Amino acid sequence: MPIYEYRCECGERFDVLTRFAERDKAQVCPACESTKTRVLVSSFAVAGGGEQASLGEFSGETSGGGCACGGACSCGSPN
Numbered sequence: 239m240p241i242y243e244y245r246c247e248c249g250e251r252f253d254v255l256t257r258f259a260e261r262d263k264a265q266v267c268p269a270c271e272s273t274k275t276r277v278l279v280s281s282f283a284v285a286g287g288g289e290q291a292s293l294g295e296f297s298g299e300t301s302g303g304g305c306a307c308g309g310a311c312s313c314g315s316p317n
Contacts, residue, residue, distance in 0.1 A: 247274045 241253050246267035254265050264273040 243278045243280045244275045245278055246270060246272055248272060251278070 239255050239257055240261075241255050242261050243251060243253050244265050244267075245251050246269065248267060248270045250267050250269040252265075252268050256263075256265075261277050265275045266273055267275055
């Protein structure tokens with residue numbers, strides 16, 4: 239189930255873990271207990287480096303970059 243962010247008419251923002259089908263249903267505000275709430279359009283971030291870190295674990299090499307020389311220049315020259 240996804241987590242949806244809501245805003246109440248009192249200005250309080252809160253998160254609710256609910257099914258997609260119930261996201262537009264009015265939720266109870268934890269601050270004032272009102273049901274006059276709206277679901278907000280939220281964005282999310284993805285932290286980078288996950289795939290890059292995995293590739294380093296399987297390559298068996300401990301280079302400093304993407305090039306054979308240990309740099310990120312793609313020259314193909316050994317150090």
